[in-house]
Amino acid sequence: MFSIITNMKRILLKIEYDGSRYSGWQKQPERKTIQGEIEDAIFRSIGEKVEVFASGRTDAGVHAFGQTAHFDLNLPVPVSKIPQIINNNLPKDISIIQVKEVEDNFHARFSIKKKTYLYKIYNSSEKNAFIAYRAGWIKEKLNISKMKEISNLLIGQHDFRGFCSSNTATQDFVRTIFDIKIYKKDNYVFIEVCGSGFLYNMVRIIVGTLVDYSLDKINKENVLLALNNGNRNFSGRTMPAEGLYLKETFY
Amino acid sequence: MFSIITNMKRILLKIEYDGSRYSGWQKQPERKTIQGEIEDAIFRSIGEKVEVFASGRTDAGVHAFGQTAHFDLNLPVPVSKIPQIINNNLPKDISIIQVKEVEDNFHARFSIKKKTYLYKIYNSSEKNAFIAYRAGWIKEKLNISKMKEISNLLIGQHDFRGFCSSNTATQDFVRTIFDIKIYKKDNYVFIEVCGSGFLYNMVRIIVGTLVDYSLDKINKENVLLALNNGNRNFSGRTMPAEGLYLKETFY
Numbered sequence: 001m002f003s004i005i006t007n008m009k010r011i012l013l014k015i016e017y018d019g020s021r022y023s024g025w026q027k028q029p030e031r032k033t034i035q036g037e038i039e040d041a042i043f044r045s046i047g048e049k050v051e052v053f054a055s056g057r058t059d060a061g062v063h064a065f066g067q068t069a070h071f072d073l074n075l076p077v078p079v080s081k082i083p084q085i086i087n088n089n090l091p092k093d094i095s096i097i098q099v100k101e102v103e104d105n106f107h108a109r110f111s112i113k114k115k116t117y118l119y120k121i122y123n124s125s126e127k128n129a130f131i132a133y134r135a136g137w138i139k140e141k142l143n144i145s146k147m148k149e150i151s152n153l154l155i156g157q158h159d160f161r162g163f164c165s166s167n168t169a170t171q172d173f174v175r176t177i178f179d180i181k182i183y184k185k186d187n188y189v190f191i192e193v194c195g196s197g198f199l200y201n202m203v204r205i206i207v208g209t210l211v212d213y214s215l216d217k218i219n220k221e222n223v224l225l226a227l228n229n230g231n232r233n234f235s236g237r238t239m240p241a242e243g244l245y246l247k248e249t250f251y
Numbered sequence: 252m253f254s255i256i257t258n259m260k261r262i263l264l265k266i267e268y269d270g271s272r273y274s275g276w277q278k279q280p281e282r283k284t285i286q287g288e289i290e291d292a293i294f295r296s297i298g299e300k301v302e303v304f305a306s307g308r309t310d311a312g313v314h315a316f317g318q319t320a321h322f323d324l325n326l327p328v329p330v331s332k333i334p335q336i337i338n339n340n341l342p343k344d345i346s347i348i349q350v351k352e353v354e355d356n357f358h359a360r361f362s363i364k365k366k367t368y369l370y371k372i373y374n375s376s377e378k379n380a381f382i383a384y385r386a387g388w389i390k391e392k393l394n395i396s397k398m399k400e401i402s403n404l405l406i407g408q409h410d411f412r413g414f415c416s417s418n419t420a421t422q423d424f425v426r427t428i429f430d431i432k433i434y435k436k437d438n439y440v441f442i443e444v445c446g447s448g449f450l451y452n453m454v455r456i457i458v459g460t461l462v463d464y465s466l467d468k469i470n471k472e473n474v475l476l477a478l479n480n481g482n483r484n485f486s487g488r489t490m491p492a493e494g495l496y497l498k499e500t501f502y
Contacts, residue, residue: 016380063381092383129267130314132343 007076010106013038013052013086014098015067020133020242021093025057025067034058034094038069041089046077055108055115055249056198061133061241065118066097066248070108111251114178114196118245119207121189128187135188136207136243140215142189144182147210150223151180151191154206162226162235163206164199173199173230182210192247204239205232212236258327261357264289264303264337265349266318271384271493272344276308276318285309285345289320292340297328306359306366306500307449312384312492316369317348317499321359362502365429365447369496370458372440379438386439387458387494391466393440395433398461401474402431402442405457413477413486414457415450424450424481433461443498455490456483463487 015038023031027039038052054069077085083096090096122128122135123142131137154163154177161173176196183190191207209226212218218236226235266289274282278290289303305320328336334347341347373379373386374393382388405414405428412424427447434441442458460477463469469487477486 018380018383087378092378092388093380095378095380097377126348127338127343127346129269129344129346132269137343 007074008104009073009079010070010102010104011073011079011082012068012070012100012102012106012108013082013096015064015069016095016097017064017067018093018134019058019061019063022060024060024062025054034064034067035069037091037094038086038096041086042071044089045085046073046075048073048075053108055112055246058244058246059201059241062244062246063134064246067246068108068249068251070102070106106251108249112197112249114194114250115198116192116194116247116250117198117203118247119191119193119203119239120243120245121191121207121211121239122187122243123184123189124187133242136239138189138211138215142211143214144184144189146214147182147189147191150210150213150220151182151206153220153223153227154209155180158227159230160199160202160227161230162232163202163209164232165201165205165238166232168200170199175199175202180206201238204241204244205235205237207236207243208239209236211239258325259355260324260330261321261353261355262324262330262333263319263321263351263353263357263359264333264347266315266320267346267348268315268318269344269385270309270312270314273311275311275313276305285315285318286320288342288345289337289347292337293322295340296336297324297326299324299326304359306363306497309495309497310452310492313495313497314385315497318497319359319500319502321353321357357502359500363448363500365445365501366449367443367445367498367501368449368454369498370442370444370454370490371494371496372442372458372462372490373438373494374435374440375438384493387490389440389462389466393462394465395435395440397465398433398440398442401461401464401471402433402457404471404474404478405460406431409478410481411450411453411478412481413483414453414460415483416452416456416489417483419451421450426450426453431457452489455492455495456486456488458487458494459490460487462490 025034027035050071052069052071082099086096120135122131122137157176159173179194181192222234276285278286301322303320303322333350337347371386373382373388408427410424430445432443473485
């Protein structure tokens with residue numbers, strides 16, 4: 001008798017990583033990537049060569065508190081043991097923090113409902129060696145209420161081509177932003193953007209737009225032109241990857 | 252007229268660094284080191300080839316909140332401008348946080364009175380991607396009062412050869428520990444060791460001894476044998492470099 005079909009499980013991982021030493025999520029030859037490290041760790045710990053599908057790729061230097069990714073497992077490994085056995089074979093800056101079995105038709109990327117990114121800005125005139133690779137650094141004092149004012153324009157369903165890097169293959173630029181939270185703590189400004197999905201560099205450009213507006217480098221008309229006419233020249237700077245964290249995914 | 256002598260200033264730098272991407276303080280060919288980066292940055296920003304003398308070397312992966320180092324400057328650069336002009340030429344994980352002019356006979360290493368190291372332990376059964384390279388990880392729950400009990404034995408002047416790595420050229424093993432503070436915050440245990448000076452790996456072995464005693468891997472007789480007979484086999488493990496921070500130097 002063959003039991004291949006009955007043993008097959010679709011497993012969803014929740015993953016935390018410090019992305020600063022990796023060339024992003026997606027596997028690439030000759031490069032250290034998050035996907036590559038996880039697939040290697042699964043092979044070393046469970047003995048199966050699998051492909052792991054994430055909720056979305058993160059770029060080089062981008063971090064995650066809660067990336068999610070699924071893979072199919074044929075061996076009868078108890079689900080509860082998976083985090084520990086994979087973690088033991090993962091580098092110390094990547095950690096499986098949760099695992100569960102999902103339906104066969106579940107897909108980490110296509111089943112997603114919404115996603116929250118956190119952008120961490122170190123807002124101080126003083127250099128700080130320990131924020132390097134962990135936050136974007138803005139020396140000039142940011143004005144939180146100006147940032148909130150402009151963030152309100154972006155909430156809702158819009159064509160976000162004015163907030164997207166030009167090197168993208170996307171045809172559909174319409175996305176919904178459900179919420180943008182902005183708050184200050186010590187020398188940091190945190191910006192949380194929750195949306196249906198994001199275009200290439202969209203969160204980093206949204207944050208750069210809030211920053212540039214707060215510092216009077218662009219005005220409200222610029223932001224409206226970027227939003228209504230889809231012109232990238234009118235939105236703000238692209239903030240560096242190192243301040244960006246994929247915080248949570250929702251299915 | 253020559254003004255070389257009158258222009259010569261001895262400058263003391265206070266330096267903060269995340270040591271995780273460096274092969275320690277000391278300059279080495281073909282390696283990224285803190286000393287090498289600082290000397291390069293001084294040359295690029297001020298145009299002088301100088302040698303920078305630290306309060307002591309830190310090993311690969313060790314960090315600093317307050318390393319101190321001096322160098323001699325011949326050009327008439329205003330002292331107050333030095334941090335910013337060097338910082339602009341330093342990598343983002345090394346920062347000059349303070350500068351002052353000192354006497355000609357001051358020496359960052361030989362004039363030192365005492366020094367404080369901080370060791371940061373992440374004490375949790377859960378893996379954490381963001382403590383990697385920034386803290387030592389102990390999964391088993393540490394007992395702070397047991398650690399304090401054993402730390403009291405080490406305070407004072409002792410021959411610390413039992414708390415020193417064997418690959419050292421030192422002849423004199425007598426050092427004074429003025430104070431050891433141990434405190435818990437969230438999932439971390441912090442150990443601050445203040446002493447007249449430290450042997451090779453001494454802080455990491457002291458912390459490893461507190462940890463191993465707390466976890467019942469060694470007993471008090473072991474620690475006393477290490478202390479009184481100078482036998483390294485009886486003290487605890489050498490904690491990893493990544494949890495160690497040079498916190499402050501005193502002159």
